[in-house]
Amino acid sequence: MATMDSNTPLQLVNWELAAASAAKLTPPGPKLSAREVQAVVENLRELADLSVEHVHRITGLEAARDLRDSELIIVDRASWAKANTQSFKTLMAPAIGHLVETRAEQLKAANAALGGAVTGAQMGAILAFLASKVLGQYDPFVASSRGPGGRLMLVAPNIVSVERELNVEPADFRLWVCLHEQTHRVQFAAAPWLRDHMMEHISELTVGLADKAEGIAERLTNALKSLPSKGGHTGRENDDDGVPPSDGGILSLLQEPEDKARLSHLTAVMSLLEGHANVVMDAVDSSIVPTVKTIRRRFNARGKTRGPVEKFIRRLLGLDAKMRQYSDGARFVRAVVDAVGMEGFNRVWERAENLPTEKEIHAPREWITRMGL
Template identity: 45%
Template sequence: MTDLQRADRGTTSEPAGGGATAGASANAGADATAGAGYVDWDFAASAGRRLAPPGPKAGRAQIERLVAELRDATERAVEPVAHTSGLRAPEEAPTPLVVDRGGWIEANTASLRGMLGPVLDHVVTRRKDNQPSETAQRFGGRMTGTEVAGMLAWMSTKVLGQYDLAPEGTPRLLLVAPNILAVERDLGVDPADFRLWVCLHEETHRVQFTAVPWLRQHIVDAARELGTELVPESDQMSQRLQEIVTALPGVLRGESDITQVLATPEQRERLAEVTAVMSLLEGHADVIMDDVGPSVIPSVATIRARFQERRKGSGGVDRILRRLLGMDAKMAQYRDGAVFVRSVTDQVGRDGFNRVWESPETLPRAAEIADPAAWVRRVHG
């Protein structure tokens, strides 16, 4: 038996870190920017790899079958998703990449580096008269890199698939093989059906970001703008820290969301608009995967029921980490977004729903996610 986290590195269509290589290469010049020293990204990637728990045990032959089946499932998902969604990825869109947990960590470190670079540059510009010494900055960058590594190592065990936006690199769909194997074992579902079901969801994300050419940059810009707004001014830092310390117990008890702690009322409004778009994307992917399911996945109803139960069943420590990282809110996005997509489609049909992809102005607003009829009235008249 062998550790899947390491063993599938030689069986992917590229090295397991291939998805990260493009992003890291494109970010090679990022170290010259003003905010580069705030996070030691190279250390974050290497430490995250070391910290990531081992994947499930599997023999070499089983690993090779898993990777081959995931590649095949990504191809089989293309036509059903295109037919059901009315969207199709262009021919030049990069093919999905099967990765291990370390490969996912490298890709996401590169993406965070690209996403946060302009935000950190803005921080440096605002505080140019109050900069730490080079030694202090180097130590701080290593400490922050350690925190990033810990976060990514934990998340690398949770993610089944992800469309990596790669702000300064090559965007690409990633499938995390060890986690797919672990979850299908945990749920006791048919492996072939489950792998295709996951690929239907992730192919929908690939279609969203490649068939709608403006969407990726729109989300990157919105995230960067919001990140810049969330950084407090120097004279507000002590007050904000006190507010966070005071409110944190409520977050841990599930009484409030982490964003309620980190953001001002005005920032929460902006965050709500970004969250509305993410709810749309996740809900749309869930709807498509389930609508396709019955025709190509015999056990889709069983998979969905067991998967939903698993989402509810987090243990104590796991639940605390989910709250601190805002992942409880992520679960709500799947639910709320799916309700929005189904409601709008019931009212105006698939083509009427697809007007949502016309421009940033036709994306749902925060209030419209909970009131789909309001979106229909605004967009369709």
């Protein structure tokens, strides 16, 4: 039996198990020969480098000229999942530390080890699902090998899988994806304070949720009970697959007033980041990406082909809310740029006080007025 002394650290999430579980559960990607894999990797690196010039031209952000403190890595699904266990470990460290400090008596070593294995396996299952969906990700929270600036990951098998599914020109689709992801890298280079700002607010939110941990299971159970049985009805508007819409996934179950304020701010920031990247992505024309109109049309239609199980999982994890962040944020960015130009919009990267509120995301004129533009 495990014992605990003052030198025994509690592991409330077994991160090694999470990474191993994710790698085991992640479905295989498209079949490629070793030569094809090498060609895809080289092509993605070339297009990722090329996209930075376009990001600089479209955004006017001088940070695009120097991205030396971050790095670009091309990964497979298992490597993406493993990398994200490091990210989650970093983001959850304040909450876990808080639990250890405030509930040391309840968190005995044996129980913590058992609970850590369970949560590790659960985390692995979530990452396995996401590992086959994510095309790219800029992670600002784990320092790169080149400095504190984070790392941009392009998930090669997923990019190849989607370009085949959509039957689009591979080089065009890859450049289109790189434009979005490299914009995120440039955003954090343009606003070097943004990483710590987000970390602070994420820490406050997760620590606050940790204090309410006992109520999480009950709230989740009630939420699941509200789902319609086959042929049932909840009084809410459903999609044609019978899955009810969800506003924020699991996080929406946990909101006390103080949590709502924290989550509202993070939602606004994420909407800004994702919307800005989408605006850059959509600013290209056929002179840069010849088949861009076809790519946009087919990519936007992909969601209609998802089955009910995948749709439910996406909503449970809040991924549909993330998709709304793309469109809400893009409308905000376009409205501001149309009114005051890109230079006026770029005031948003100067300091934390210039970030839009969630209300301003939906009312861009209020942000413009507050900035004195």
